[in-house]
Amino acid sequence: MMDEARVTIRTRDLVKHFGRRKRRVTAVDGVTLEVRRGETYGLIGPDGAGKTTTTRVILGLLKRTAGQSEILGYDSMRDTYEIRERVGYIAQQFTLSRDLTVMENMRFFAQVHGVSPADQAHRIPELLAFAGLTQFTRRHAGQLSGGMKKKLALACSLVHEPQVLLLDEPTLGVDPVSRREFWNLLGNLRAEKGVTIFVCTPYMDEAERCNWVGLMYRGKLVAQDSPQAIKKLVPGRLLAFVPSQMAAAKRRVATLDGVLEVQTYGITLHVFVDEPERREREIVRALESEGVTCEGMREIDPRMEEAFISLITRQRSDLDTESVILPGAVPGAERGGDVL
Ligand SMILES: Nc1ncnc2c1ncn2[C@@H]1O[C@H](COP(=O)(O)OP(=O)(O)O)[C@@H](O)[C@H]1O
Ligand SMILES: [Mg+2]
Numbered sequence: 001m002m003d004e005a006r007v008t009i010r011t012r013d014l015v016k017h018f019g020r021r022k023r024r025v026t027a028v029d030g031v032t033l034e035v036r037r038g039e040t041y042g043l044i045g046p047d048g049a050g051k052t053t054t055t056r057v058i059l060g061l062l063k064r065t066a067g068q069s070e071i072l073g074y075d076s077m078r079d080t081y082e083i084r085e086r087v088g089y090i091a092q093q094f095t096l097s098r099d100l101t102v103m104e105n106m107r108f109f110a111q112v113h114g115v116s117p118a119d120q121a122h123r124i125p126e127l128l129a130f131a132g133l134t135q136f137t138r139r140h141a142g143q144l145s146g147g148m149k150k151k152l153a154l155a156c157s158l159v160h161e162p163q164v165l166l167l168d169e170p171t172l173g174v175d176p177v178s179r180r181e182f183w184n185l186l187g188n189l190r191a192e193k194g195v196t197i198f199v200c201t202p203y204m205d206e207a208e209r210c211n212w213v214g215l216m217y218r219g220k221l222v223a224q225d226s227p228q229a230i231k232k233l234v235p236g237r238l239l240a241f242v243p244s245q246m247a248a249a250k251r252r253v254a255t256l257d258g259v260l261e262v263q264t265y266g267i268t269l270h271v272f273v274d275e276p277e278r279r280e281r282e283i284v285r286a287l288e289s290e291g292v293t294c295e296g297m298r299e300i301d302p303r304m305e306e307a308f309i310s311l312i313t314r315q316r317s318d319l320d321t322e323s324v325i326l327p328g329a330v331p332g333a334e335r336g337g338d339v340l
Helices: 051-059 080-086 102-112 117-130 146-157 176-193 227-231 246-254 276-288 304-317
Strands: 007-018 025-036 040-044 066-071 087-090 164-168 196-201 212-217 220-225 237-243 259-265 268-273 294-300
Touching: 007 051, 007 196, 025 051, 025 196, 025 212, 025 220, 040 051, 051 066, 051 087, 051 164, 051 196, 080 087, 087 146, 102 117, 102 146, 117 146, 146 164, 146 176, 176 196, 212 227, 212 304, 220 227, 220 304, 227 304, 237 246, 237 276, 246 259, 246 268, 246 276, 259 304, 268 276, 276 294
Parallel strands: 040 196, 040 212, 087 164, 164 196
Antiparallel strands: 007 025, 007 066, 212 220, 237 268, 237 294, 259 268
8 A cells, every 4th residue: 555645645536527517517527646745747638638627626726526635635625724835836827926026026925825034034035046036036027038937936836835836837838948947947846855746737748857647638537657658558669751642641551451540740640550660661662652752761769749649549439438547557556766
């Protein structure tokens, strides 16, 4: 059995409905997950998957319909005060006060959380240094770059020294370099302070920075595992190439022996096959006979994105079955070490 003290966030068969009767939306549909102390758990999925609703129910900001949810052993609905004291949160729609300076935003958050003036005096400069904002303390938040705003939001969410941080799409709309910097900060937080991080994101590449990932789709977790293990859930091996005619190529390839699944990524076709060497020749021959050329044919390693699309596609084809949690999702399975 799991050591209870090591579980920071736990849900069991969590359900959240919005609306009634015919207009009912099941935003969270039986989600069971565990986030262990000190880990970075990524809840990954497309828009509308149910990530925000799950997060808000865990935090006690929304009433759950059924099931259980708790943080640090505190019940989401009953123990809201204890949770508020120990948990930091950046909402998806989080906005800083544009007309306040960086320093004033920090002080505002500190006051809301009842941080004493003495604690503020050392903690705020420390957090600003951590976020790389020391030289901008007097700048208005509205004047910061997108990436700096996200870092300030992070610094604000840490001002009461939470043990757990829930971040809802914290890098939405910022450039790749700033996203990288933000994730480096999260890595430092985890390494230096042992903060447990639960982060929602639609960016598949960010999943790689988590040490445990839950893939969410239509209110359900379709897989939970380490990023490495999830990438291995794809069927067979993966060939990629750029066909001269996409529609014709896709149609033809899908009918060939040994082809397990076909996905399109812009102008590139990704084909999962049983034996790459043999199937590569067969694909090229079959397409050439239809006047379609294949450029840059090669075997590639599946990324999180291919794995996710593959899992969703499989789920769609048997939508009625109660499947969903795949091997490795068993609570208590061994989890890999530091990724960040
Ligand atoms: N307050 C609400 N009232 C009705 N439906 C909602 C409400 N909030 C979210 N939903 C619906 O619940 C589903 C999940 O939404 P959400 O949790 O925001 O997903 P995500 O964060 O993954 O984009 C969506 O279908 C959304 O339209
Ligand atoms: Mg959301």
